[in-house]
Each structure stands twice: as C-alpha cells, then as structure tokens.
Amino acid sequence: MNPEILLRSPAFSDPFLVVGMAGVALMLGYIATQWWAATRRYAFEAQRSRLELAALGKKIDVLNLKAQAAPEVAWNGYRKFTVAKKVEECNDTFSYYLSPHNGRPLPSFKPGQYLTFEVQPPGAPKAQIRCYSLSDGALSDDHYRVTIKRYMKEDGTPGVVSNYFADHVSEGDLLNVKAPSGKFYLDVEVDRPVVLISGGIGITPMLAMARVLTHINDKREIYFFFGCRSGVDHMFRDEVIELQKKNPNMRLHICYSRPDEGDVKGQDYNHHSRVTVDLMKEVLPSSNFEYYLCGPGPFMDSLVSGLYEWGVPKKDVKFEAFGPATVKSGAKDATPKAAADTPAFEIEFSRSGKKVAWDPSSANLHAFAEKNGIPIDFSCGAGSCGSCLVAVKKGNVEYDLEPGHEVDEGSCLTCISRPCSNMVIDA
Ligand SMILES: Cc1cc2nc3c(=O)[nH]c(=O)nc-3n(C[C@H](O)[C@H](O)[C@H](O)COP(=O)(O)OP(=O)(O)OC[C@H]3O[C@@H](n4cnc5c(N)ncnc54)[C@H](O)[C@@H]3O)c2cc1C
Missing domain, CATH: 3.10.20.30 (Beta-grasp domain)
Known part of the structure; x- marks a missing residue:
C-alpha cells in the first residue's frame, strides 16, 4: 500500500490511536528482543553443557584407562599368551591378537608402548628377545594386538624373529610376553594438537595413539601422515579410514613414493611423494604441534632434522627407534667422538x-x-x-x-x- 494513503487514513488522524500503536509496536519490539536474547542464552548454555559433558566423558574414559592400568593386574617377567587370531594386514605383514593364557584381565597401556617377546625359533642358538609396539588402542582388557612385518637384512637374509612369526606362529600357539612398557607414548591428558608421522611398519604406535584419541572422543586436531611405497604396502588402510570417519578432527595424508598402476590418487592415497617436512609446511596451519614419529632410519633422520630446522622445539619432537639404525639425528650425539x-x-x-x-x-x-x-x-x-x-x-x-x-x-x-x-x- 502507498505509505501516503496509509498516513492520510482516519486511524492516523487520531493522535491517541497513533501513540497507542507506537506503544504496542515498542512493546512487541521489546518482547522480540528479550525472546531473542533468551534463545541465544539457552543455545549458549546448551552448547556449554554439551562441552562440559564431553570433557567429563573424556575424563571418565581416561580414568577408566588408568584404572585398567592398575599395578595389581600388571605382571613381572614373562606371561603366557595364546595367539587368538592372526590376520594378514598387507604384503608380509601380520597382526597377532594375543589373549592371556590364564584368562585374567589385562592391564591397559599407554598408546605408543610395546610388548617384549621371548621366542625360540628353530635353528637359533638361544632364545631371542624382540619388542613389538601395540597397534590397538588401550581399548580392551582381554587381548592385545601387535603387528609384525617380515624384516629382510641388507644382505638379503631374513630377520630371525619377524620371519619366525610370519612362517611359524599360528593361531593357538603360546608365546612368552613381558608387560607393556616404553617411554614413547602420547599423554592423553595433555591437550595439544598432534601430528602423527609414520613410514611402513612404523605406523603401529601411531595407530594406537589415533585409536585411543578417537575412543575417548578427544577434540584435539590430529594430522596423520603415513608413507609407504604403493598400495601393496599400505597396511591398515580400511581401519584408518574408519577412524577418520569417526573422528572429524583427524586429517589423513597418505603418501605413496612409487604408486602402482592400479593405485588411484585421491582414493588410495593423497600425495605422490615421500612424507617430508615440505609437505607438512604445505598442509599444516603452523608448526605449533606435538610431533610423534616412527619409521625407517633415513625417513626418521630427514624428518627429525627437518622439523628442528623448521624451528620445532626438540621437546615437541618425539620418536621411537625400531632398531639401532634409526634416528641418528635424534640421538644426543651419536657420532663417535674424535x-x-x-x-x-x-x-x-x-x-x-x-x-x-x-x-x-x-x-x-x-x-x-x-x-x-x-x-x-x-x-x-x-x-x-x-x-x-x-x-x-x-x-x-x-x-x-x-x-x-x-x-x-x-x-x-x-x-x-x-x-x-x-x-x-x-x-
Ligand atoms: C620399541 C620397538 C618397537 C618395535 N615395534 C615393531 C612393530 O610394531 N612391528 C615390527 O615389525 N617391528 C617392530 N620393531 C622391530 C623388531 O623388534 C625387530 O627388530 C624386527 O622385527 C627385526 O627383527 P628380526 O629378528 O626379524 O631381525 P634380526 O634377525 O634381528 O635382524 C635385524 C637386525 O639385524 C641388523 N641388520 C640389518 N641388516 C643387517 C645386515 N646386513 N647384516 C647384519 N645385520 C644386519 C639390524 O641392525 C637389526 O638389528 C620394534 C622394535 C623396537 C625396539
């Protein structure tokens, strides 16, 4: 309607009526403002309660993990475990699900820790001791999981224990295992965003870390870098994708250094390259993260020194050495002195x-x-x-x-x- 016609209408010639209408309009405006403020307050309170509940949930999960780790269920020396399940993860790499032979509950562990095994492969002069990282999260008190890749020495001879596991250890076998240990682990109570970096079988401790953070619904940012040669060596592909679906804060960067013809970029992997610090500079919003690394010697050497050069403080770069050849640059001063x-x-x-x-x-x-x-x-x-x-x-x-x-x-x-x-x- 034309506003001039509206103003000339009889209703607007009555000053009392105009004042009354203005009053009603003001009142309606006031009610609307109050209603809007109350709705926003309610939404804010609801959001705060949700966050508080999530934080409480995480605290309870962390307490549960700690309770499981109570010393009364840990053990000294070797304990017998049954291989409950053996699963091929990819080329020459198998996971072993281990149940305690006596059926008693298992202590939890910190994500990143490892088990120590004593085995007697046929032909070996004496019992052999090796460590294998726990590749599951600390999510179950009735089994552990380790994942072992066949190791071939530079001279082409097979590594003793990893090949013994691949060729001789089967479901139903008994193994001697020491309790979880190791100082390379992610402290779930320290709320810092993390970058988990692994190459090849070095994925095992990182997977445990990502699984635990996802399980306790932790809200921190996680960048997960994994490098391998091609799809044939890509272990835990489906498991990691499942984790990412459950955890919206986890960003995956899969690098193939030499993809096969059938490997599809964007589907099987994200980058046709090795995992490098240059790639991290490209995809991370800043260098201000805690970094956890595990992989072969040259991979670790270049990444650890590259992170230091990028300005990441040494205290924020944590790594696990799987053998003597790993992380020369990480060692305090591993070069023999003159x-x-x-x-x-x-x-x-x-x-x-x-x-x-x-x-x-x-x-x-x-x-x-x-x-x-x-x-x-x-x-x-x-x-x-x-x-x-x-x-x-x-x-x-x-x-x-x-x-x-x-x-x-x-x-x-x-x-x-x-x-x-x-x-x-x-x-
Ligand atoms: C804390 C920790 C966690 C680990 N977690 C895992 C894991 O989750 N999964 C996994 O698969 N592995 C893991 N490892 C590695 C594992 O413990 C073994 O080292 C690996 O399986 C090889 O053992 P092997 O008996 O097969 O080989 P070995 O017979 O022990 O041979 C390998 C050894 O031989 C040496 N060597 C290499 N090349 C030569 C050569 N040309 N001549 C002579 N010697 C050579 C190497 O220094 C190496 O120590 C971990 C190691 C540690 C310390």
Whole structure:
C-alpha cells in the first residue's frame, strides 16, 4: 500500500490511536528482543553443557584407562599368551591378537608402548628377545594386538624373529610376553594438537595413539601422515579410514613414493611423494604441534632434522627407534667422538678380568665390549628390550637416546650408552 494513503487514513488522524500503536509496536519490539536474547542464552548454555559433558566423558574414559592400568593386574617377567587370531594386514605383514593364557584381565597401556617377546625359533642358538609396539588402542582388557612385518637384512637374509612369526606362529600357539612398557607414548591428558608421522611398519604406535584419541572422543586436531611405497604396502588402510570417519578432527595424508598402476590418487592415497617436512609446511596451519614419529632410519633422520630446522622445539619432537639404525639425528650425539675430544677413560670388565682404554670411535659400550671379545647379550639396539643391561660397579654413562626400558640404579643399557668416567662393569 502507498505509505501516503496509509498516513492520510482516519486511524492516523487520531493522535491517541497513533501513540497507542507506537506503544504496542515498542512493546512487541521489546518482547522480540528479550525472546531473542533468551534463545541465544539457552543455545549458549546448551552448547556449554554439551562441552562440559564431553570433557567429563573424556575424563571418565581416561580414568577408566588408568584404572585398567592398575599395578595389581600388571605382571613381572614373562606371561603366557595364546595367539587368538592372526590376520594378514598387507604384503608380509601380520597382526597377532594375543589373549592371556590364564584368562585374567589385562592391564591397559599407554598408546605408543610395546610388548617384549621371548621366542625360540628353530635353528637359533638361544632364545631371542624382540619388542613389538601395540597397534590397538588401550581399548580392551582381554587381548592385545601387535603387528609384525617380515624384516629382510641388507644382505638379503631374513630377520630371525619377524620371519619366525610370519612362517611359524599360528593361531593357538603360546608365546612368552613381558608387560607393556616404553617411554614413547602420547599423554592423553595433555591437550595439544598432534601430528602423527609414520613410514611402513612404523605406523603401529601411531595407530594406537589415533585409536585411543578417537575412543575417548578427544577434540584435539590430529594430522596423520603415513608413507609407504604403493598400495601393496599400505597396511591398515580400511581401519584408518574408519577412524577418520569417526573422528572429524583427524586429517589423513597418505603418501605413496612409487604408486602402482592400479593405485588411484585421491582414493588410495593423497600425495605422490615421500612424507617430508615440505609437505607438512604445505598442509599444516603452523608448526605449533606435538610431533610423534616412527619409521625407517633415513625417513626418521630427514624428518627429525627437518622439523628442528623448521624451528620445532626438540621437546615437541618425539620418536621411537625400531632398531639401532634409526634416528641418528635424534640421538644426543651419536657420532663417535674424535680421540682428542674425549678423556682417556679406563673400562674394567670385572668378570672377564679385562681392563681396556675406552675407544672413542666405538658407537656404544656394547660395541666396545664386543670388539674386545666380551660377550654381552643384545637384541633391539635401541634401549628398549633390556637384553644388554649390565650392572655397573663403578662409574657413570651417558645415553644417546632416552632408554625405553627401566634402568635401575647401578646398571646401564650398554647398547645406547657411552662412558663419561672410568668404569667397572660386571661383564
Ligand atoms: C620399541 C620397538 C618397537 C618395535 N615395534 C615393531 C612393530 O610394531 N612391528 C615390527 O615389525 N617391528 C617392530 N620393531 C622391530 C623388531 O623388534 C625387530 O627388530 C624386527 O622385527 C627385526 O627383527 P628380526 O629378528 O626379524 O631381525 P634380526 O634377525 O634381528 O635382524 C635385524 C637386525 O639385524 C641388523 N641388520 C640389518 N641388516 C643387517 C645386515 N646386513 N647384516 C647384519 N645385520 C644386519 C639390524 O641392525 C637389526 O638389528 C620394534 C622394535 C623396537 C625396539
């Protein structure tokens, strides 16, 4: 309607009526504003309650995880486990679902920790000890899962234990297993966004971390980088995609260095490249994350040093070494020192009755003992399995890597340590 006609209508010639209508309009406006404010307040309160409930839920889940980890259900030494299920994850890689033989509940573990196995492969001169990371989250108290890839040495000979598992260990077999341990784990109570980076079988601890964060409905941002050669080596593809569907805060970046013809970019993988720090600079909003890494030696060396160069503080870069060849750049100073830079320490091996001057070109005490014909047990070469632990009667050592295995007062892990004084060692 034309506003002039409206203003000339009889209703608007009555001043009382005009004031009344204005009053009604003001009243309606006031009611609408109050209603709008109340709706917003209600929405805000509802959102706050939802967040508080989620935080409470997470606290309860974390407490449950801790309760499961109560010391009364942990164990010392080796415990018997039955292989309940063996599943092929991809080419030459199998998962083993392990149930406690006595059927008692299992302690939980921190995502990133590993189990230590003692096995006796046919033809091996003695029992072999190896560590394998838990690849599940800490979600069940009736089984653990580890995933083992066949290892082939550079000379083409098969690794003893990983090939024994692949060829000889089957469902129903019994295994000797030590309780979960290791200091490389994600602390779920520290609320920082994380970047999980893995290459090949190094995915196992990362998968456990991603699974636990998803299980407890943690809201932190997760960037999950995984690198392998092609689809044939792409382990846990479906499991990781399922996790991503459940966890909207997880972003996946799958890198194939040499995709096969049948591998489809955008479907099977995201990047035709290795996992590199340049890729991270491209896809991460900043470098301000906690980084967890595990993979083959060269992969770890380039990523760890690349992250440091990018300005990521050392305390935010955490990694697991799967063997002696891994993470030279991460070690405090793994390069053997020049003789001139090192005091001439004397090392006495008390049981063998030998006194020898420390050779600074030795990578560690274990290598030094071996060079001098003194046998010390050895397995992982990464300070994780505890095989090379010896009693120290006198003197001190420094470590290249943080030991994953517990080191009691008066002992040392020879595979990752070097002397920093004269020493008397019980070997
Ligand atoms: C904490 C931790 C967690 C681990 N988690 C997993 C996991 O989840 N999954 C997995 O598959 N593996 C994992 N590993 C690695 C695993 O423990 C074994 O090292 C791996 O399975 C190889 O063992 P093997 O007995 O088959 O090989 P071995 O017979 O022990 O041979 C491998 C060893 O030989 C050495 N070597 C390599 N090349 C040569 C050569 N040319 N000549 C002589 N020696 C050589 C290497 O230094 C290596 O120590 C983990 C290791 C650690 C320390």
